[in-house]
Amino acid sequence: MPQRRPVDLAKCYKLLTHGPVTLVTSAHQGQRNIMAASWAMPLDFDPPKLTVVIDANTLTRKLVDASGEFALQIPTRAIARETLAVGSVSGVEGDKFARFGIDTFAAQHIAAPLVHGCVGWLECRVIADASRRYDLFIAEVLAAYADDDVFSDGRWHFPADPLRRTMHYMAGGEFFATGESFRAD
Amino acid sequence: MPQRRPVDLAKCYKLLTHGPVTLVTSAHQGQRNIMAASWAMPLDFDPPKLTVVIDANTLTRKLVDASGEFALQIPTRAIARETLAVGSVSGVEGDKFARFGIDTFAAQHIAAPLVHGCVGWLECRVIADASRRYDLFIAEVLAAYADDDVFSDGRWHFPADPLRRTMHYMAGGEFFATGESFRAD
Numbered sequence: 001m002p003q004r005r006p007v008d009l010a011k012c013y014k015l016l017t018h019g020p021v022t023l024v025t026s027a028h029q030g031q032r033n034i035m036a037a038s039w040a041m042p043l044d045f046d047p048p049k050l051t052v053v054i055d056a057n058t059l060t061r062k063l064v065d066a067s068g069e070f071a072l073q074i075p076t077r078a079i080a081r082e083t084l085a086v087g088s089v090s091g092v093e094g095d096k097f098a099r100f101g102i103d104t105f106a107a108q109h110i111a112a113p114l115v116h117g118c119v120g121w122l123e124c125r126v127i128a129d130a131s132r133r134y135d136l137f138i139a140e141v142l143a144a145y146a147d148d149d150v151f152s153d154g155r156w157h158f159p160a161d162p163l164r165r166t167m168h169y170m171a172g173g174e175f176f177a178t179g180e181s182f183r184a185d
Numbered sequence: 186m187p188q189r190r191p192v193d194l195a196k197c198y199k200l201l202t203h204g205p206v207t208l209v210t211s212a213h214q215g216q217r218n219i220m221a222a223s224w225a226m227p228l229d230f231d232p233p234k235l236t237v238v239i240d241a242n243t244l245t246r247k248l249v250d251a252s253g254e255f256a257l258q259i260p261t262r263a264i265a266r267e268t269l270a271v272g273s274v275s276g277v278e279g280d281k282f283a284r285f286g287i288d289t290f291a292a293q294h295i296a297a298p299l300v301h302g303c304v305g306w307l308e309c310r311v312i313a314d315a316s317r318r319y320d321l322f323i324a325e326v327l328a329a330y331a332d333d334d335v336f337s338d339g340r341w342h343f344p345a346d347p348l349r350r351t352m353h354y355m356a357g358g359e360f361f362a363t364g365e366s367f368r369a370d
Contacts, residue, residue, distance in 0.1 A: 017223045018353035018361055019204015038202045041226045043238060043319055051236065051321065053228060080369035134228055136236065138319060155356055168203035168353070170366065171340055176203055179364030181355065184265035 002147035007120070011154035012144035013042035015074060015120040016050060018156070018178065020166040021083060023118065024052060025071045025104070026063035027111040034096050034115065035060045036087030038169040040072060048141040050124065055135055059091035064126065064137065069110040074120035076150075077177060078163040082117070084173055109142040119166065120146045156181075187332035192305070196339040197329035198227035200259060200305040201235060203341070203363065205351040206268060208303065209237060210256045210289070211248035212296040219281050219300065220245045221272030223354040225257060233326040235309065240320055244276035249311065249322065254295040259305035261335075262362060263348040267302070269358055294327040304351065305331045341366075 007015065016022070022040045026033050039053035052072060054061045064070045075083045085100045097104060097113070104113035109123045124139035150158050150165075158165050158178065167175040192200065201207070207225045211218050224238035237257060239246045249255050260268045270285045282289060282298070289298035294308045309324035335343050335350075343350050343363065352360040 014356055018355055019206075019223070019226075021204075038204070039226045039228065041204075041224045041236075041238070043224065043321060049319065051226075053226070077367075080367070084369040134234065134323060136228060136323075138321075155359075156361075165364070168363065170203055171199055173368050173370040174340075174366050175369055176341075176366050177364030178353065179350070179362030181359055181361050182262075182265070183358050184269040184360055185358040 002149040004145050005148045005152065007144035007146050007151070008154065009048050009141060009144060010046050012048050012122060012141050013045060014154055015122065015144065015146060015151065016040065016042045019168055020074050020178065021169040021175065023073050023075055023083060023086065023115055024054065024060055025073070025112040025115060026060050026067065026069070027113065028063045028067040031063060032097065032113060033059045033063055033091035034086045034102060036083050043138060049127070050122065050139055050141060052137050053135050054137055067111060068126045068128070069112055070124050070139070071107055071110060071112040071114055072122045072124055073115055073118040074166055075115070075118050076164050077167050079117040080167060080175055119150045119164065120144070187334040189330050190333045190337065192329035192331050192336070193339065194233050194326060194329060195231050197233050197307060197326055198230060199339055200307065200329065200331060200336065201225065201227045204353055205259050205363065206354040206360065208258050208260055208268060208271065208300055209239065209245055210258070210297040210300060211245050211252065211254070212298065213248045213252040216248060217282065217298060218244045218248055218276035219271045219287060221268050221354070228323060234312070235307065235324055235326060237322050238320050239322055252296060253311045253313070254297055255309050255324070256292055256295060256297040256299055257307045257309055258300055258303040259351055260300070260303050261349050262352050264302040265352060265360055304335045304349065305329070
């Protein structure tokens with residue numbers, strides 16, 4: 001069984017550098033939500049920061065604006081269908097966790113729930129003075145974790161099981177799997 | 186032979202949504218440079234905008250600050266070695282195009298050269314009022330192109346040749362290939 005382990009904050013950018021699709025969870029005063037986000041990337045090393053685009057017309061935006069927090073996490077192909085689903089409908093139509101059978105567990109530093117079936121998790125606090133003009137959130141990473149069968153010692157090392165790999169969103173319900181690794185030097 | 190075709194600006198975000206490693210080229214007053222960037226992503230649809238992190242201590246930063254322009258382009262595995270090389274040394278040590286044998290062609294709207302061996306190209310103008318505090322550049326896309334054997338009608342469709350695929354940077358000289366596509370619905 002994979003074990004979820006803390007990731008050294010100075011290396012947590014490596015969870016995102018390869019550009020996987022992510023899930024954003026948020027919570028405020030008993031309301032919670034989950035959405036998919038492909039437009040997310042690391043921004044700085046230490047203290048670790050990242051950016052993510054959260055459209056102004058989403059429930060996630062409302063909850064992140066109210067709480068100043070969110071979790072960014074990296075799903076595997078095993079939950080590709082759920083990833084697509086939560087990226088396709090709004091949380092204002094009802095709780096997407098219940099609707100799509102998404103299990104969660106508690107974060108340590110924020111109220112947003114963390115999603116089972118992911119392999120990397122980043123607990124984030126919005127940096128208040130960042131520009132909102134472009135729906136671009138800049139946040140500091142408070143804590144990071146990864147499943148040790150796919151990420152340890154600051155690097156990804158996917159096992160043979162294709163369902164344990166991360167993925168990259170294309171369009172129209174289609175993803176790319178994270179492919180084979182190779183050295184270029 | 187693949188043909189380079191214009192990409193509809195309203196769809197050019199699809200060149201970047203899957204999170205590939207990119208090459209950033211820049212030029213100002215006869216000096217030019219090239220670097221690799223993994224921390225790049227789309228920001229908006231129409232007019233198309235994107236963001237990229239360009240460290241303050243780089244020659245690229247100096248040229249982009251001076252010119253207000255850059256090109257962001259998407260290399261294939263065929264030039265993985267060159268991608269790694271230009272991301273590993275600074276242009277202040279000498280012209281990296283000559284040193285690593287990188288061929289270019291002229292852009293249409295900006296002075297920065299475009300790189301042969303890429304499959305997608307985005308000519309960008311920096312939006313001056315964006316936050317520089319985090320080395321985060323926000324730019325508008327002025328023009329986009331892609332090779333029609335890998336991208337057309339707003340979607341990627343990689344051929345069998347593994348060297349024509351895009352790639353995702355991990356760390357330490359190691360990349361992931363963009364893997365097989367699959368539907369999640």
